[in-house]
Amino acid sequence: MKKIKMLTGDRPTGKLHIGHYFGSLQTRVKMQDEYDCHVMIADVQALTDNFNNPEKVRKNVYEVLLDYLSVGIDPKKTTIFLQSMIPEIAELTVFYSNLVTIARLQRNPTVKTEIAQKKELFGESVTYGFLGYPVSQAGDITAFEGEVVPVGEDQLPLIEQCREIVRKFNSIYGETLVEPRAILSSNKRIKGLDGNEKMGKSLGNAIYLSDTDEEISKKVMGALTDPNRIKKDDLGNPDICMVAYYHNLFSKDEVKKICEECKAGKRGCVACKKQLIENIIKALTPIREKRKYYEQRPEELRQILMDGTQRAREQAKETMKKVKKAMKLDY
Numbered sequence: 001m002k003k004i005k006m007l008t009g010d011r012p013t014g015k016l017h018i019g020h021y022f023g024s025l026q027t028r029v030k031m032q033d034e035y036d037c038h039v040m041i042a043d044v045q046a047l048t049d050n051f052n053n054p055e056k057v058r059k060n061v062y063e064v065l066l067d068y069l070s071v072g073i074d075p076k077k078t079t080i081f082l083q084s085m086i087p088e089i090a091e092l093t094v095f096y097s098n099l100v101t102i103a104r105l106q107r108n109p110t111v112k113t114e115i116a117q118k119k120e121l122f123g124e125s126v127t128y129g130f131l132g133y134p135v136s137q138a139g140d141i142t143a144f145e146g147e148v149v150p151v152g153e154d155q156l157p158l159i160e161q162c163r164e165i166v167r168k169f170n171s172i173y174g175e176t177l178v179e180p181r182a183i184l185s186s187n188k189r190i191k192g193l194d195g196n197e198k199m200g201k202s203l204g205n206a207i208y209l210s211d212t213d214e215e216i217s218k219k220v221m222g223a224l225t226d227p228n229r230i231k232k233d234d235l236g237n238p239d240i241c242m243v244a245y246y247h248n249l250f251s252k253d254e255v256k257k258i259c260e261e262c263k264a265g266k267r268g269c270v271a272c273k274k275q276l277i278e279n280i281i282k283a284l285t286p287i288r289e290k291r292k293y294y295e296q297r298p299e300e301l302r303q304i305l306m307d308g309t310q311r312a313r314e315q316a317k318e319t320m321k322k323v324k325k326a327m328k329l330d331y
């Protein structure tokens with residue numbers, strides 16, 4: 001039986017953190033036996049808001065690849081590939097750009113929010129490339145005939161826009177492209193150490209998969225706890241404590257007892273943090289070991305990316321043939 005095609009990706013702008021792990025990476029690992037999985041390192045898309053920093057993008061291509069492999073995305077099951085080495089995506093982007101209006105792009109809620117956040121980079125007027133990245137993302141998805149696209153909630157408007165492009169293409173040029181369907185890769189969004197709703201690189205509140213013991217320790221020691229609890233025997237409220245929140249993720253067997261002791265004023269925050277540090281380190285150790293294995297084998301790492309990219313390219317070429325035929329460009 002033919003497996004359903006899955007496609008998703010990340011912009012290589014930084015190392016991945018435990019928010020990604022619980023949010024999307026675990027889902028991908030689970031999906032790889034049942035689906036025909038494609039995971040793209042979207043370096044061209046990363047350049048849309050990092051065009052002035054190509055070194056950053058290049059360096060993070062390998063960081064993200066290391067993170068993928070370290071959590072168990074298996075290159076034998078999942079096609080891991082690099083966007084910039086698939087020129088068909090750029091070509092599709094040009095074709096699709098006729099099927100999207102500027103007003104529609106400007107109304108895309110995700111793009112709108114991001115432009116507002118990037119005033120410093122874009123000033124008064126956003127670049128054509130950034131405004132148009134949903135078109136290029138439609139190229140990413142359709143080049144591989146992605147049927148399901150696991151993404152976070154913020155990406156849903158991009159998948160919706162891709163679906164519109166597909167429908168428009170098919171209505172003009174004939175049934176050619178596959179219309180993708182978004183699936184939420186997780187309904188969990190992991191909060192930051194500071195209690196912020198989002199864990200993010202720019203927010204400085206993240207634990208990275210590659211953090212050392214010392215970094216984890218320092219970050220957890222600085223995490224937000226119940227601000228009303230000053231002395232150990234004050235009664236604590238775990239509902240507003242980030243340490244309790246992370247115990248939920250990393251200390252499943254112990255969390256009930258931990259929270260009871262906290263509420264009864266029988267457990268100090270320092271002891272509680274130390275226990276959490278230990279459990280995070282325990283959980284991340286196998287991931288960090290795998291990372292180290294590949295870090296020490298840069299040639300093998302490179303080969304994995306090139307093999308995946310070659311496989312992906314074959315597929316993109318097939319799609320391009322169909323698209324050009326439909327558009328009467330099959331000279």
Ligand code: TRP
Nearest residue numbers: 007008009010011042045137140
């Ligand atoms: N825009 C996605 C993000 O910022 C990354 C991405 C690029 C992507 N191309 C994709 C996700 C195609 C899903 C499908 O996280």
